[in-house]
Amino acid sequence: MDLTNRISGYHLVEQLYCGSRTLVYRAIREIDRLPVVIKLLNRDYPSFSELLQFRNQYTIAKNLRLPGVVEPYNLESYRHSYALVMEDFGGISLRDYAQEASLNLTEILAIALQITDILQGLYRHRVIHKDIKPANVLIHPDTKQIKLIDFSIASLLPRETQEIQNPNVLEGTLAYISPEQTGRMNRGIDYRTDFYSLGVTFYELLTGKLPFECDDPDGVGSLPYCQTTSFNKQQRNPAGGFGYCHEADGKKCRKTLSKCIRIEARFRKVFAAVPRNWKN
Ligand SMILES: Nc1ncnc2c1ncn2[C@@H]1O[C@H](COP(=O)(O)OP(=O)(O)OP(=O)(O)O)[C@@H](O)[C@H]1O
Numbered sequence: 001m002d003l004t005n006r007i008s009g010y011h012l013v014e015q016l017y018c019g020s021r022t023l024v025y026r027a028i029r030e031i032d033r034l035p036v037v038i039k040l041l042n043r044d045y046p047s048f049s050e051l052l053q054f055r056n057q058y059t060i061a062k063n064l065r066l067p068g069v070v071e072p073y074n075l076e077s078y079r080h081s082y083a084l085v086m087e088d089f090g091g092i093s094l095r096d097y098a099q100e101a102s103l104n105l106t107e108i109l110a111i112a113l114q115i116t117d118i119l120q121g122l123y124r125h126r127v128i129h130k131d132i133k134p135a136n137v138l139i140h141p142d143t144k145q146i147k148l149i150d151f152s153i154a155s156l157l158p159r160e161t162q163e164i165q166n167p168n169v170l171e172g173t174l175a176y177i178s179p180e181q182t183g184r185m186n187r188g189i190d191y192r193t194d195f196y197s198l199g200v201t202f203y204e205l206l207t208g209k210l211p212f213e214c215d216d217p218d219g220v221g222s223l224p225y226c227q228t229t230s231f232n233k234q235q236r237n238p239a240g241g242f243g244y245c246h247e248a249d250g251k252k253c254r255k256t257l258s259k260c261i262r263i264e265a266r267f268r269k270v271f272a273a274v275p276r277n278w279k280n
């Protein structure tokens with residue numbers, strides 16, 4: 001994307017991220033010199049559904065007003081698309097942070113507790129994030145404050161229901177999404193889907209590896225827990241080649257889910273048991 005046409009009212013300082021779908025910049029808002037971060041769609045002519053998702057992250061996060069969620073300031077029209085202007089609290093993604101610094105157990109537990117608290121806040125507001133992973137968690141390198149970003153595919157649950165139906169499209173990041181979020185199980189999605197992804201995130205932070213091998217962790221490669229076949233459009237029928245949908249695997253998935261639900265309590269217990277001199 002050609003950025004020679006500047007985003008009016010902002011001075012771009014540095015590029016933070018350049019992905020296949022999005023570009024993220026650190027910038028200064030000219031009117032008051034406020035440091036901000038600006039996220040743009042990478043394509044000059046985004047599709048209707050891309051624009052819808054882009055709007056969605058603004059609308060959902062704007063109404064949350066939680067200290068653990070990066071505050072979106074405004075959604076501006078930018079060419080044939082949008083520019084999301086948001087808070088810059090000096091954070092970097094946990095993915096980058098974990099790659100640069102080797103994290104000890106105490107640090108990981110402190111991070112884990114902050115994330116679980118943030119998720120609790122989301123659920124009080126009936127929001128499911130649906131894309132929890134280290135790249136969507138920011139950490140301030142000095143204060144270690146954690147904030148959540150990227151509500152593109154997040155859902156706001158209607159008051160009267162506890163769960164939403166599976167979307168017709170595969171959303172989220174394969175290496176981290178829960179079995180029910182793949183749409184391959186006959187069950188709706190509720191807040192536990194985030195706990196599953198959180199479990200994968202903690203596992204990765206603790207071991208440096210993903211719990212399930214995935215040939216394309218950031219994209220739509222093969223389903224990580226599906227050992228027998230890879231994902232393609234012809235195999236959307238669960239009665240087809242999805243080994244993952246077998247009864248035995250379903251039980252395994254439910255077990256994993258219930259383990260994840262207990263994760264916060266466990267982390268709190270473990271953290272309380274860490275000797276005081278380790279925590280400093
Ligand atoms: N407010 C912010 N402060 C610092 N870095 C940020 C901020 N917002 C985004 N980033 C950086 O940009 C990366 C991509 O941002 P984000 O996750 O919002 O986009 P994305 O995953 O490409 O979005 P989408 O899921 O909508 O395609 C993050 O992993 C992080 O490194």
Ligand SMILES: [Mg+2]
Pocket residue numbers: 135136150
């Ligand atoms: Mg993201």
